Amino acid sequence: MNIALHDSKCACALLAALMMLAGCGGPKGLYPAAADAQQRMAAEAAATQKNAANIDTAATYMKLVEQMQTDGLWFASLAHIDALEQRWGASPDSSRMRADALRQTGETAGSEAAYKRLIGTPLEGAGYHGLGLLAGGRGDYPTAVALLKEAQRRNPTDAVLLSDLGYASLRAGLVAQARLPLMQALQLRSDNPQAQANLALYLEVTQQRAQADALMEAHRMSPATREAIRESARQLGSAPLAAVQPLPRAATMGTSIYDDSTAPLKLKAARWPGMGGQQANAGAMTSRSSISRGTE
Numbered sequence: 666m667n668i669a670l671h672d673s674k675c676a677c678a679l680l681a682a683l684m685m686l687a688g689c690g691g692p693k694g695l696y697p698a699a700a701d702a703q704q705r706m707a708a709e710a711a712a713t714q715k716n717a718a719n720i721d722t723a724a725t726y727m728k729l730v731e732q733m734q735t736d737g738l739w740f741a742s743l744a745h746i747d748a749l750e751q752r753w754g755a756s757p758d759s760s761r762m763r764a765d766a767l768r769q770t771g772e773t774a775g776s777e778a779a780y781k782r783l784i785g786t787p788l789e790g791a792g793y794h795g796l797g798l799l800a801g802g803r804g805d806y807p808t809a810v811a812l813l814k815e816a817q818r819r820n821p822t823d824a825v826l827l828s829d830l831g832y833a834s835l836r837a838g839l840v841a842q843a844r845l846p847l848m849q850a851l852q853l854r855s856d857n858p859q860a861q862a863n864l865a866l867y868l869e870v871t872q873q874r875a876q877a878d879a880l881m882e883a884h885r886m887s888p889a890t891r892e893a894i895r896e897s898a899r900q901l902g903s904a905p906l907a908a909v910q911p912l913p914r915a916a917t918m919g920t921s922i923y924d925d926s927t928a929p930l931k932l933k934a935a936r937w938p939g940m941g942g943q944q945a946n947a948g949a950m951t952s953r954s955s956i957s958r959g960t961e
Contacts (some may be wrong), residue, residue, distance in 0.1 A: 723753040730762055739769040757786040764795050773799055790819030794826050797833065817846070824854035832863045835870060835901060843867050861886070862894060869898030893927035 726749045733742040743766045750759055764779030777799055778807035783792030797812035813830040820826055831847035834840070847867050850860040861884045881891050 666784065688925075723749065723756070726753075727758055727762070734762065734766060734769075739766045739940060742766050743770070757783055758790040761785075761791050761795075764792075768795060768799060773802070790816045790823070790858050791824075792816075793819065794823075794829070798829065801829075801833050801836070806833050809833040810837050810839065822853060824850045824857055824860055826854070828857070828860045828863050831867065835863075835867060836915075841868075858884070865891075865894050866897055866901075869895055870901050 672785065695834075705841070726745070729740050730745050730749060733745065742762065742808050746759055746763050746766065760779050760782050764776050764783070764863070767773075767776035767779060773848060778790045780795035780799070784791055786792070793812050793816035797809045797816060801809035802814055810830065810833045813826065813833055816826055817823075817830055827846040828850035831845075831850060832845040834843035834846070844867060847860070847864045850857070854860050861880065865877045865880050865886075868874070877894070886894075
């Protein structure tokens with residue numbers, strides 16, 4: 666038999682076998698783009714493992730873990746926290762990252778224990794903040810308010826914490842008490858979408874709808890976000906107008922702009938289960954972490 670012909674037949678047979686394997690082993694009609702995405706994910710995972718193996722300081726490793734958490738890789742970050750602590754031992758920083766990751770992955774008992782280990786350390790404020798978020802997740806908003814106030818005493822200029830405290834106060838029925846931390850949060854971090862949304866929610870709850878509309882317009886919130894805020898306000902009910910001081914116009918018409926080209930805002934879906942409007946925004950920020958560490 667001609668050698669070239671034999672080689673050609675072998676190559677054709679091999680190609681046919683590979684095509685059959687691809688048809689059986691993968692999704693029907695697999696697109697090249699999907700295969701490319703899988704290859705990129707595998708390459709990124711391999712690169713992460715390689716980078717982790719080459720890291721020679723705890724601080725550098727912590728930055729890698731923090732980036733993973735920022736990217737929403739909570740389960741993977743737990744594995745790397747284990748590796749980090751095996752090499753350099755546990756620290757308040759690693760305990761805080763572990764507590765956050767356990768909370769985000771639904772391991773509330775482990776998360777609570779990790780947050781409690783932060784009490785008495787330099788990260789005590791983050792511990793109380795996390796415990797407050799867990800209490801809110803259980804629907805125990807009065808306890809959440811008390812714990813978040815303990816965190817506020819230790820981190821009085823943390824805008825994310827202040828926004829959480831204001832929201833928990835609204836949920837606990839302490840509407841008048843919500844105004845100050847929500848105003849502080851927005852002025853400290855006027856570019857923070859969560860601070861914007863929580864203040865808009867307060868304005869809706871207190872029937873200051875014109876100012877709520879002005880705030881949402883100033884920050885270019887999407888229609889879905891605005892409806893989620895209004896629905897949440899309807900569920901929370903309205904407070905007596907006499908108990909509420911009007912919001913200054915300057916505060917509602919800030920210069921920061923919320924860019925709707927990014928994912929739409931969600932209202933505490935990751936931190937406050939069961940809140941109205943959550944379904945409208947479910948998965949809206951899957952690419953953006955909503956972790957609250959007291960430093961965000």
